[in-house]
Amino acid sequence: MVLDQLVNNTISPAYCEFLINEHGVPQGSILGPILFLLYTNDLKNFVMTLTNGHCTPVLYADDANLIITANNTQELSSKAELILKNVITFLTNLNLKCNVLKTNCIFFQLKNNPSVPIFSINIDNVTVNENTSAKFLGIVVDKNLNWSEQTDHVINKLRTGNYLLKQSSQCLNRDCLLKIYNAFIFSHLSYGTFIWGNSSHVKLLKNFSLQKQSIRIILHLKFRESCRGLFRNLKMLTFPAIYAYQCILYVKNQKEVTQYHKDVHSYNTRKAKDYYLHLYRGASEKIIP
Secondary structure, three states: OOOOEEEOOEEOOEEOOOEEEOOOOOOOOOHHHHHHHHHOOOHHHHHHHHHOOOEEEEEEOOEEEEEEOOOOHHHHHHHHHHHHHHHHHHHHHOOOOOOHHHOEEOOOOOOOOOOOOOOOOEEOOEEOEEOOEEEEOOEEEEOOOOOHHHHHHHHHHHHHHHHHHHHHOOOOOHHHHHHHHHHHHHHHHOOOHHHHOOOOHHHHHHHHHHHHHHHHHHHOOOOOOOOOOHHHHOOOOOHHHHHHHHHHHHHHHOHHHOOEHHHHOOOOOOOOOOEOOOOOOOHHHOOOO
């Protein structure tokens, strides 16, 4: 994409002449993201056509992810190399460059499965890094999908937020502290919680404990003082309530992934229009509220 655009840069007290911007748009412009999305809009269709639907591309702004499935590691390695090479060729034809050194891959597997053979993906004599986790849109996705690293990430953010609350509580009133809570505590507790809120029960209790610590700081309470009833007085949701609320909204809005009793059997019972809840064999498979 070539734009005959004149750019005038003025840096006091120096002054430079008009320059012709032959490629792209100035960094930070509003037009840049829109043009980039239009420019790379065909990447998804290209990958789907190339792989006959066996590879699912997930695109968001300038972040591209490819979900590849295979029956064994050897097939997976050859598929990944072929797809990546074709994607790099596609980007090269658009005068875009794929940074292989910043490209990572994750091999998803069940935790109780035996260790799989180590495989590698080589692109232009450069080996793609294999990671156990990666951050996608602010959520840490690990290879076992147990969300343990995501909960650790949130715990660290909550500790930082509580430290900021503690320092600010010495000079700010309650309204200002509540704004800090919403910005640095609640934002992390409520972001994508319906995805990772079913992780380790111990770490989830740690999140709840840090949230209660935030309430004690805002209300200037003692360390061991009970928070029962204070969430309702402040019109706040507890962490378990945030998870339950988001799950309810997801079920309500994503009707195509839910089932009713009438979808499971044809009997006209009193609960035919109620949601069908799957039965679990063990307690570890249940959703932790």
